[in-house]
Amino acid sequence: MSSIEVQIWTDGACLGNPGRGGWAALLRKQAHERVLSGGEPETTNNRMELMAAIAALEALRRPCRVELSTDSQYLRQGITEWVPRWQRNGWRTASKAPVKESGSVAAPGRRGEAARGALVVGARPQWTSRKRARGPSRARRRRGPAARMNRIVVLDTETTGLEVNQGHRLIEIGCVELGDRRRSGRHFHCYLNPERAVDRGALAVHGLDDAFLSTQSRFVEVAAELLEFIDGAELVIHNAAFDLGFLDAELKRLDVAHVPLAQRLAVTDTLLLARERFPGQRNSLDALCKRFEIDNSSRKLHGALLDAELLTDVYLALTTGQSALGFAFDAEAAGAAGKGARMSTQARAAIRITQRPRVLLANIEEQAAHALRLDALDKASKGACAWRRLEADAGDGA
Template sequence: MLKRQIILDTETTGINPKDGHRIIEIGCVELLNRRFTGNNYHVYINPEREIEAEAIAVHGITNQRLQHEPKFRDIAQGFFEYIKGAELVIHNAAFDVGFIDHEFALLQPKLPPVAEYCGIVDTLKLARDLHPGQKNNLDALCRRYDINNSHRTLHGALLDAEILADVYLLMTGGQVSLNLAAEDANNQQDQQGPLVIQRSGKLKVIKASSQELTAHQSRLDLVQKKGGSCLWRD
């Protein structure tokens, strides 16, 4: 069964939705069984209010930039359908989920809170568990996991989601390669009955070379050094 995860980030007009602050950008990166699919989601939103100067200093997005963008109510249903049923992976999840729930509550009719139809993984909590007593913001994690984020001069929802996806995969053991077309074919075959494969001759066994085994062990060492887990290593 495919596991669908959405790496999500938002940018906002300010810190607290209880003070009337709104979402101005949403960026999402989709993973299926820890594999990038390219089915990402990105939208700018007209917040219908002024953006605080402190927030503009962080993300660089101005009201003038957003004046012709859709309002949240215009994108709400499409965004809801995109994330529905997925596991959301968010850095400091309480912040982003709080804003999304606030936006959904403003709609007529309202949409339900995120936790009612999505799982939520907070990578900030995960990082603090893995690296107690250390800085665990996104920039610090990029340095720790040797991820190049030199192009990140300002915060941006899609850019930060893409970077967080790399961080999350390294923190939790790396990316798994998956042939989705083959899996779909297998799923269809399961519905049609057992597949009988006719083989002729002996199967050829190809063993890893000593250089390949050394490279494999070095990769496992790097994953563990960076705080990931290697469940296949004794």
């Protein structure tokens, strides 16, 4: 078998998904390089990933050994695994929905062959995965504005049990999309047939029983849509290690070479954020909803999409001080607040700080109560009260 003759790196993305997008490919043969690029005014992330690979393969003019490197799981698995199944189903998914990118991979002649990973001229690419690039690779630079997307996907799951290492499986996935810290209106939600029984303890948490789940799709049937939805986004998850552990386990069942999601996408764990901000306190989703006055009265049982919606509000509240204070005050929210109505998290995040807050100093009674409390702490700690030491140091400095 001959060695690799041509190396190809591809990338693609769009602003908004769907929205304006671009793709690029770098082909290298020994010391020779060629860069291809293109774009469309209205497209999707996955279409741009596909177009990059198709254009690169079409550019080859004779039979050769090719190594094609991509950070898109959708591209790799779509062409090597899912396309044959879609083709048998008349370019429809297992849920009978039309395959969104069928126009790219089902095209006749040379382009169709390239999309399915086998050029008419004989090149059969060896597919390799890479981690999502952090730096400005040449292919990534060519995407232009599409590379600067600011998408966030808030994600939650439900499972048959607590331990993925004991063979427990996913049974529900819920995702909410944010753009520039605002809900875009897009979400992903599905129930799954885990092909195993649900533990009693888990059933009490989410209420999803074996009879209901046995009628749902299997993970392999929704994986492409899920990967398309989260592609290129920052994931926000509460206790991320748990959900990512189950997602990676499911994806690895489909592809043993699967690269963990945390190595391909940025991940923010709201549990860790909450523990940093509220050390020593309960930081469950319910506790945070109560702390931020977020209405979770409909949460009688856990549900992936419901919990993702609640977590969206919690995340915005947790991170409000980081980037949201520059927006103008929303007029409608201001009117509601003037009538005594409770503002939503997004409305609170939209308030602009126009002056420094007034600092209130403790009065004599409060200072006396504080001194008594310090006396008690100092006694209980046998003279190790940090406040007392600070006061002594301040006195020495004076």
